[in-house]
Amino acid sequence: MNALSIGQTRAGGVCIVTLSGRIDSTSASDVMAELTRLISSGEKSILVDLGAVLYLTSAAFRALLVATDEAERRAAKLALCNLAGHVRELFEMGGLLDVFAIHNSREDALKQLGGPRAP
Amino acid sequence: MTHVVDVRLHNDISDIGIVRDTLDNLAREFRIPNRALTQLQVALDEIVSNVIKYSWDDGARHEFLVRITVQPDRVDLEIFDDGTEFDPMTAFLPNHAPEGRPRPGGLGIHMIKHLVDRFDYERVDGRNHTTLSKTCEVGSPEE
Numbered sequence: 001m002n003a004l005s006i007g008q009t010r011a012g013g014v015c016i017v018t019l020s021g022r023i024d025s026t027s028a029s030d031v032m033a034e035l036t037r038l039i040s041s042g043e044k045s046i047l048v049d050l051g052a053v054l055y056l057t058s059a060a061f062r063a064l065l066v067a068t069d070e071a072e073r074r075a076a077k078l079a080l081c082n083l084a085g086h087v088r089e090l091f092e093m094g095g096l097l098d099v100f101a102i103h104n105s106r107e108d109a110l111k112q113l114g115g116p117r118a119p
Numbered sequence: 120m121t122h123v124v125d126v127r128l129h130n131d132i133s134d135i136g137i138v139r140d141t142l143d144n145l146a147r148e149f150r151i152p153n154r155a156l157t158q159l160q161v162a163l164d165e166i167v168s169n170v171i172k173y174s175w176d177d178g179a180r181h182e183f184l185v186r187i188t189v190q191p192d193r194v195d196l197e198i199f200d201d202g203t204e205f206d207p208m209t210a211f212l213p214n215h216a217p218e219g220r221p222r223p224g225g226l227g228i229h230m231i232k233h234l235v236d237r238f239d240y241e242r243v244d245g246r247n248h249t250t251l252s253k254t255c256e257v258g259s260p261e262e
Binding site: 025061 | 132133135136139154157158160161164165167168226227229230233234
C-alpha cells in the first residue's frame, strides 16, 4: 500500500523524476538506482518532484545525497521540488534543507534549471 | 483500551514491509492521527533497519520481535532481538562530513530522537530491548 512509484517526464533539457508513496529502507535503493542511471546516461539537469511522497526515511536521504554527489562529479544538476507537509518537516528534522537545491514548485525549479515552463 | 500486536520478523530488509503494514492497519482500526502515524512509520523503519543491519554478522537467518502497543494516549514500539549488544542511542555520535554534509549513518538515530517522545534501550537477559514511544490522541474523530 502506498508503495513507491517512480515516473519520468521531460521539460526541455530537464528530466523530471516524480516520486510518490513511501521512500524507506525497502525502496530507497530503487530511487538511488534510477537517479544514478539517469546521471550515468548523461542527463545534465534532473528535477526530483517529491509532491506525492508520503514520507522519507534516512535511507531515502542517503539515496538523494549519493545522487547529488554523483551529479556534482559529472557536472550535472540535481534539484528537488514540492516538499510539502510531513516531507518538509522530515527534511527540517534531518537538517537537510540547506544540503540540497530545493525549489517550491516545478515552475520555480525549471526557471532555475533553464528548462521551459512546466506543462 | 490497550491493544498489543506482536510481529515476528527475520533479518531481511524486505520484512520491514510486514510490520509497516501492521502499523498502518492498527492506525486505521484505532484512528491513530496521521502526523503521528507518519512519524511512527519513519521511526519504525529506522530502528528495525538498524537491527537488521547491525545485530547479527554471521550471515545466518535470525528472528526478532516487534511489539506494537496502542493505548488511548500513546503508541509504543518495542524491538526485542538476541543479536550483538547494540545501544542505538550511543552507537552513532552526531557528526558531520568535512564539507558540512551530514553523514547518513547517524541521521536515522538523530531523526528517531526528534520523531518520538521516548527512546530507551536496555540489555536484558542477553537481548536488546529498544522502546520508542509516541504520545498522541488515539481515536480522535478528526483523522
